[in-house]
Amino acid sequence: MEKLPTGRDKPWLAPLAGYSDLPFRLLCREYGAAVCETEMISAKGLVYAGRATRDLLATDVLDQPLVAQLFGAEPEFLRKAVDLLLKAGFIWFDLNMGCSVRKVMRQGAGAALLADHDKAIAAAMALLSAAGRGRVGVKLRLGVQGEQALTPALCELALRLEDMGAGWLTLHPRTARQGFGGQADWDALAGLSVRLSLPLLASGDLLKAEDGLRCLDYTGASGVMYARGAMRDPTIFSAHRALCRNMCPQQPDADILYAVILRHVALARAFSPDMRALRKMRSVIPLYARSLSGVRVLRDAVCRSATWRELEDVLAAFFLTGKS
Ligand SMILES: Cc1cc2nc3c(=O)[nH]c(=O)nc-3n(C[C@H](O)[C@H](O)[C@H](O)COP(=O)(O)O)c2cc1C
Secondary structure: OOOOOOOOOOOEEOOOOOOOOHHHHHHHHHOOOOEEEOOOEEHHHHHOOOHHHHHOOOOOOOOOOEEEEEEOOOHHHHHHHHHHHHHOOOOEEEEEEOOOOHHHHOOOOHHHHHHOHHHHHHHHHHHHHHHOOOOEEEEEEEEOOOOOOOOHHHHHHHHHHHHHOOOEEEEEEEEOOOOOOOOOOHHHHHHHHHHOOOOEEEOOOOOOHHHHHHHHHHHOOOEEEEOHHHHHOOOHHHHHHHHHOOOOOOOOOHHHHHHHHHHHHHHHHHHOOOHHHHHHHHHHHHHHOOOOOOHHHHHHHHHHOOOHHHHHHHHHHHHHOOOO
């Protein structure tokens, strides 16, 4: 059976609502992301074909292998959503059991599924029956609330998902109540990884490539998924691959960050050239430049840019002449 690339030297791009769109995924692939996930997509939104949801499905031949992440609680909608995505050419799916945003959890979706394992299993079964064994992953947190530790109940859920034919699991080892607070519990990742036969991907506090390698060594996980680390610096993937070859990764200095930004702008202009893409770039650029002095001035100037031309002029002024 065809499998997605997983392994120590095959870092994935995590699903990132508002970020992991087509231009960003292509950018991360150019730097070495082995697999990318879409932003989370509402199964119900997809079935009712809202424009915003349809936009999330934009992809390209270069955008492979691609995992479509779905959220939802109702098996009927999840099954229909997978059917629609299969017709559109998608073959890999991920079920979100980790989102802690109130709007999602109120629907019983995301991490709320962890409060009722029968519902969680029914939701996963809906994806698996439509997509087939091995083609579905599940992204978990430790639970909704309570202690930040691997519980026997979560292990049991993970083993049931494995028996049902899940292709891989991902664990972000915090509870939903924690959001992004505290530290990711890598011991929980280690505890789950020894119990599973299928690939376990680690997520959580992987802000630099060095964190990814440390996490792999500490937890024995099959692979890592970069999230905030990739949002801040997409060269994290090439750095990760360099470290796997015992090479010293290049530090992302201003020249490298300028090249990253220009490439992201070019991809955004090519694949979603309207004003929404420009607005998105205005929020992304300050994240890339956050470590550079004068970033506040850059942020203000970027926010005032009303056209791509203006944006490029602002960037050139900041990176090439030191003023914006
Ligand atoms: C802006 C943002 C959007 C996210 N969107 C999603 C999402 O759509 N689906 C999902 O499963 N996780 C989502 N996550 C969680 C990440 O995939 C990841 O599990 C989490 O950030 C922990 O990894 P990190 O500490 O290395 O960033 C999001 C996180 C952030 C910061």
